[in-house]
Amino acid sequence: MSQTQRIILYSLAIIASVAWIGISADTSNITNGFAPQEGFSAPDFTLKTPDGETYTLSELKGKAVLINLWATWCPPCRAEMPAMQKLYEEYESQGLVILAINMTHQDYPLAIVPFANEYGLTFPILLDETGKTASAYQLRSLPSSYFINRAGIITEVVIGGPMSEALLRTRIEKILE
Amino acid sequence: MLELFRDIFAPPRHLILLVLAVWLGATLTEKRAERFGIDKDDLSLIIYYGFIGFIIGGRLSFMLQNITAFIQSPFSIVSVNVDLFDVFGGSVVFIIIALIIIQRRKLSFWSSIDALTPFFAILVNGLALSHLAAGTAFGIPTSQPWGIDLWNATRHPTQIYAFIASLLIFCLLWFPKQTLRPGIHFLTFAALTSASQIFLGMFRADLTLILNGIKQEQVISLIVLIICFILIEIRLKQTTTPQ
Numbered sequence: 001m002s003q004t005q006r007i008i009l010y011s012l013a014i015i016a017s018v019a020w021i022g023i024s025a026d027t028s029n030i031t032n033g034f035a036p037q038e039g040f041s042a043p044d045f046t047l048k049t050p051d052g053e054t055y056t057l058s059e060l061k062g063k064a065v066l067i068n069l070w071a072t073w074c075p076p077c078r079a080e081m082p083a084m085q086k087l088y089e090e091y092e093s094q095g096l097v098i099l100a101i102n103m104t105h106q107d108y109p110l111a112i113v114p115f116a117n118e119y120g121l122t123f124p125i126l127l128d129e130t131g132k133t134a135s136a137y138q139l140r141s142l143p144s145s146y147f148i149n150r151a152g153i154i155t156e157v158v159i160g161g162p163m164s165e166a167l168l169r170t171r172i173e174k175i176l177e
Numbered sequence: 178m179l180e181l182f183r184d185i186f187a188p189p190r191h192l193i194l195l196v197l198a199v200w201l202g203a204t205l206t207e208k209r210a211e212r213f214g215i216d217k218d219d220l221s222l223i224i225y226y227g228f229i230g231f232i233i234g235g236r237l238s239f240m241l242q243n244i245t246a247f248i249q250s251p252f253s254i255v256s257v258n259v260d261l262f263d264v265f266g267g268s269v270v271f272i273i274i275a276l277i278i279i280q281r282r283k284l285s286f287w288s289s290i291d292a293l294t295p296f297f298a299i300l301v302n303g304l305a306l307s308h309l310a311a312g313t314a315f316g317i318p319t320s321q322p323w324g325i326d327l328w329n330a331t332r333h334p335t336q337i338y339a340f341i342a343s344l345l346i347f348c349l350l351w352f353p354k355q356t357l358r359p360g361i362h363f364l365t366f367a368a369l370t371s372a373s374q375i376f377l378g379m380f381r382a383d384l385t386l387i388l389n390g391i392k393q394e395q396v397i398s399l400i401v402l403i404i405c406f407i408l409i410e411i412r413l414k415q416t417t418t419p420q
Contacts, residue, residue, distance in 0.1 A: 003410070010406040017375045017399050024379040025390040032382065035328035037312060039383055083250075140187040158260055159188040166253030167261050169246040 036137040038157055042067065042148045043136040047101060047126035050113050055099060055124055058152070063095045064175035065148040066168075069128075069139055071103045072111045077143040079162035081119045087168050088123045094176050095150070098123035103142065105131040149175045179309075179325060186310035192259060194310060198303020199228060202296035205351075212356075213292035219282050220292055223275045230274040231267040238266020287360035287412065294363045298347040301370060305343055309336035317382040333380040342373040360412040368405035374398040 001009075032040045042065070046056040057065065068084065070077035081100075088098045102112050104127040116125050128134055137144065145163060147156040156171050186194055203224045210217035239261050240247045240254055247253055253261065279289050308314035316333030318324075324331035346369045350362060357365075378384060378395035385393040 003413075006410070006413075013372065013406075014399070014403060017372070017402060020375060020379065021391060021395045021399060024392055024395060026386055026392070027390040033329060035330075037315070037328050040328060140184075141189070156260075158258075161258075164253040164256035164258050164261065165250035166240075166243065166246040167256065167258045169249065170243045170261075173246075 036146060036154065036157065038154050040154055041152050042146060042154050043133075045101075045133045045136060047128060047133060049124050049126060050116075053124070055126055057099070060097055061152050062150055063097045064091075064150055064172070066096065066098045066172065066175075067137075067146040067148065068098065068100045069103060069134065069137060069142060069144045070100055071107045071142055072115045073107065074142045076161035078115075078119075080143060080168075081121060083163065083165040083168050085119060085121055085123070086165065087172055091172055091176065096172060096176060099126055100124070101126045101128050101133055103131070103134055103139075104129045105134070147171045147175050149177075183310055183312070186307070188311045189259065191307040191310035194307040195300075195303050198300050198306075199224075199296075202299030202303075205299060206293060206296040209295060209351075210292050213288045213359075213362075215284060215288055215292040219278070219284055220289070222282075223278050223289070223293065224296060226278065227271040227274045230270040234270025235262040235264060235267025238263040238269070242266075285359060287363070291357075291359060291362040294350060294366045295347070297363075298343065298350065298366055301343040302340060302347065305336050305340035309334075309340065313383070314339065314381065315383055316380045319380075332382070335377060335380050338377050338380065339373070342377065343370070346370060346373065358412060358416040360416075361409060364405050364409045364412065368402055368409070371398040371402040371405065375402065 034041045034043045036043060042057060044056065044058045046054060048054050057067075066084070068077075068080075070081075072078070084098055084100070088096065100121070100123060102125055104112070109127075112125060112127070137146070141159050143161045143163075145158040145161070146154050147158075149155050155175055158167070158171070203221070206220055206224065207217040210220045236254065242263060275289075275293075276286075278284075279286055305314075312327055314336055315327055316324075316335035316338075318330045319333045320331070321333070323334065325334045325337075326332075346366060349369070350366055375395050375398045378392050378398070381392070381394075384395070387393045387396070
């Protein structure tokens with residue numbers, strides 16, 4: 001292939017690419033909807049604490065929310081609780097809410113309150129007694145954590161654990177921005 | 178079938194696919210090393226130390242960007258969390274290590290990266306499969322019969338498109354027997370990969386939107402494509418005789 005032929009080929013490829021990028025432009029302003037994935041609105045839920053207090057996610061708009069799905073029998077879940085408690089105390093005043101949703105349908109209900117007392121947890125512990133929230137969040141592995149910004153959009157999903165304090169801190173600071 | 182695949186390699190197990198891609202890519206690269214006039218042990222060194230550098234460099238780069246978080250919890254630097262990682266920083270360290278080895282072993286730069294092309298090509302394949310397993314790099318909703326159910330909608334299987342495109346690019350570069358001038362092999366791979374990213378960007382729903390809804394990743398791929406064209410021309414002018 002001669003140089004002239006190559007230059008023509010390059011030019012055509014670049015023109016086609018520019019046109020394709022223009023056609024691909026997304027001007028719809030349609031949000032991604034609800035799904036447990038980065039870039040989507042977090043699926044809503046209403047759950048109760050062991051004391052009977054009710055929390056609804058959609059009522060927390062304007063706050064930065066960390067949703068943590070956990071169970072008492074799960075070692076990495078236990079391991080990351082102290083760091084979560086520490087950072088909750090540090091960032092609560094800036095608008096951080098931690099909702100630790102216990103997979104009660106797969107857990108020992110009587111072990112939940114002693115667990116929270118043992119670790120001195122002061123953030124809300126919610127009970128997923130039916131598995132509906134686990135299903136909405138397409139739970140595949142414990143622990144699973146969802147970092148939700150003040151607009152209600154999931155900015156990060158961390159599957160597995162335990163999450164280190166530095167990981168928690170960097171992600172929390174991001175959703176508090 | 179797809180559900181079974183996604184169950185087996187659900188996060189964080191999707192990273193196994195990337196590790197497998199590194200192993201397969203390294204094996205194929207060593208197999209073809211001699212065709213590019215490079216000793217396979219030299220290539221193994223680049224991949225081995227480059228990979229270690231990528232892992233350590235990615236963690237260090239992330240740490241430097243979030244230094245205050247690590248000062249408050251220094252032990253986090255040895256945490257097993259894969260999310261404490263900066264891919265760009267890791268890649269820069271990989272490139273630096275590769276350049277050092279190329280210089281120390283007095284290897285030809287262009288022949289070396291030509292020889293490494295199968296490694297990069299297989300890595301792109303592995304990346305597409307890991308996206309499929311994790312449900313990341315997802316597509317826009319579609320009513321096409323080949324759409325996949327993902328994130329509460331039927332979507333373009335962009336991860337499968339990307340896998341097919343990268344597999345075709347790999348085959349295109351792996352099977353022909355003719356010898357190209359040094360650098361052309363890698364630059365062709367980079368140009369084709371950029372072109373496929375521009376094309377598939379149309380169907381992606383997770384890309385960053387900039388001015389008037391233009392997708393940032395497509396613009397970056399276009400810039401890479403133009404750079405590849407320029408470098409191909411420079412290489413063709415510099416090398417008057419085929420290797």
